Amino acid sequence: MNSVTVIGLGAMGMGIAQSLRRRGLTVHACDIRLDAAKAFAADGGHAFTKPRDAVAGCDVVISVVVNASQTEEVLFSADGAAEAMSRGSVYVMCSTVAPSWSAALAERLSALGLLYLDAPISGGAAKAAEGRLTMMTSGAPAAYAKAQPALDAIAERVFRLGERPGAGSKVKIINQLLAGVHIAAAAEAMALGLREGVDPAQLYEVITHSAGNSWMFENRVPHVLDGDYTPRSAVDIFVKDLGLVLDTARATRFPLPLASTAHQMFQHASAAGHGREDDAAVIKVFPGIDLPRGPKG
């Protein structure tokens, strides 16, 4: 393997493409925004806007788009990759999607003679740029055999969760359940502190050294303290992801009281106009408090 296609050059896809290039691989970078693809290829590699063109000569195609609908577009639109990929090459699907949809996609690609890895990622833009992502993967041994050098270049940990596509997405969905609930809980805790007149910076300091801490509390509360809601990850991402969590559970009639409550909080924030702000903006659903203001506040 010398050439890899990366489709979708957002914060995560760009980091993945850079990590592959650092390992000496030739990267076919594809984004519907030509500027994004060209900006990457200026330092090496090739820029494309159409998936159909980008996959030529590549045995590994990694897609890092927002959701299932964009993945459908990447694969099956008129300019899509599926028909253009060579038989026996592997499609590495890194988006957060419904596990059942991912499993079905594997079958559709298999019918075209293509391999598939269900491979959602976790870690954020900084880790993507460093080649230190966590991947939650499942798929056939042949798919791993083909994709492994690329996975090694972009991930610090590649969890292999079995041969059935969808198993990786299930674990990713459960991670998002926790991530979403923890962000909303961090907001609720900071909101109560503000309501009670507790100094928010001191509260952050105590909680991050106590049993109430979470990865998300530690990572997101600084955005609240800085009054900075520039989207690192947006409120609407959790409207989507917690929606996928609830859809998954609903399919087997399973109750998720905390996930559904957190989902309502993110929907509240989105309906109030904060959907494109950082997900920490879910704290804006709480009335009757004065949030810390940023430098521009």
Place this chain on the structure above:
Amino acid sequence: MNSVTVIGLGAMGMGIAQSLRRRGLTVHACDIRLDAAKAFAADGGHAFTKPRDAVAGCDVVISVVVNASQTEEVLFSADGAAEAMSRGSVYVMCSTVAPSWSAALAERLSALGLLYLDAPISGGAAKAAEGRLTMMTSGAPAAYAKAQPALDAIAERVFRLGERPGAGSKVKIINQLLAGVHIAAAAEAMALGLREGVDPAQLYEVITHSAGNSWMFENRVPHVLDGDYTPRSAVDIFVKDLGLVLDTARATRFPLPLASTAHQMFQHASAAGHGREDDAAVIKVFPGIDLPRGPKG
């Protein structure tokens, strides 16, 4: 200061008493269960069952009982400590209580010429035994001046949150909001995984290396994996603590959607007969899954 009274020799109080003794202080150990007090004093110190008797000759009295009602008993019952404490000595209140109740207690003790520290603790029995607790404290400088050597012996971090009693309890309450929500969220996530056929040990491994992790997920999920619900901290503790959280917010008409949902889950578990089991037993509220069984299961 050479002698310190410790009232309440549960897992936390016992560890605190041991940490004080290790520092060369004489400990007056008091518990209504004479056996517990004697077991401690067998290795040094003195055993008491009545707070009134235990405080003689001690300028620092540390109470580590379950709640406000027991603290009332310790101080103001016929055998209570309040009348017997010498003027100018300090009462260090380590229980999780309503912040408003703690503030009122400071005034009642002040009327008797006694100093007060609002000083809830976090960290669990193991850290208590090592003298490495986290304390969330507030009170007058004179109270700190008197209590500091004792605090240094029992805590790794003593957060000083101002002079107003109740400020420490507010932060503790907010920590408990997060702790309770995170335990319930850990249960919900593991329950969904079991429902979806995900291997629970593998799920634990992935989540503890991903952004969905929390202190509580990491600490409590092993109890579920081991099928071991021996109470380290019980379901009913979170029925109480999340109840205090909700009472605090209700006093200013403040909404806490996640805390109230988690409280319902702990109440559900308690009403189903699991109140005295480990708090990880909140996972038993989820129907339609087979939990891992312990060695005795």
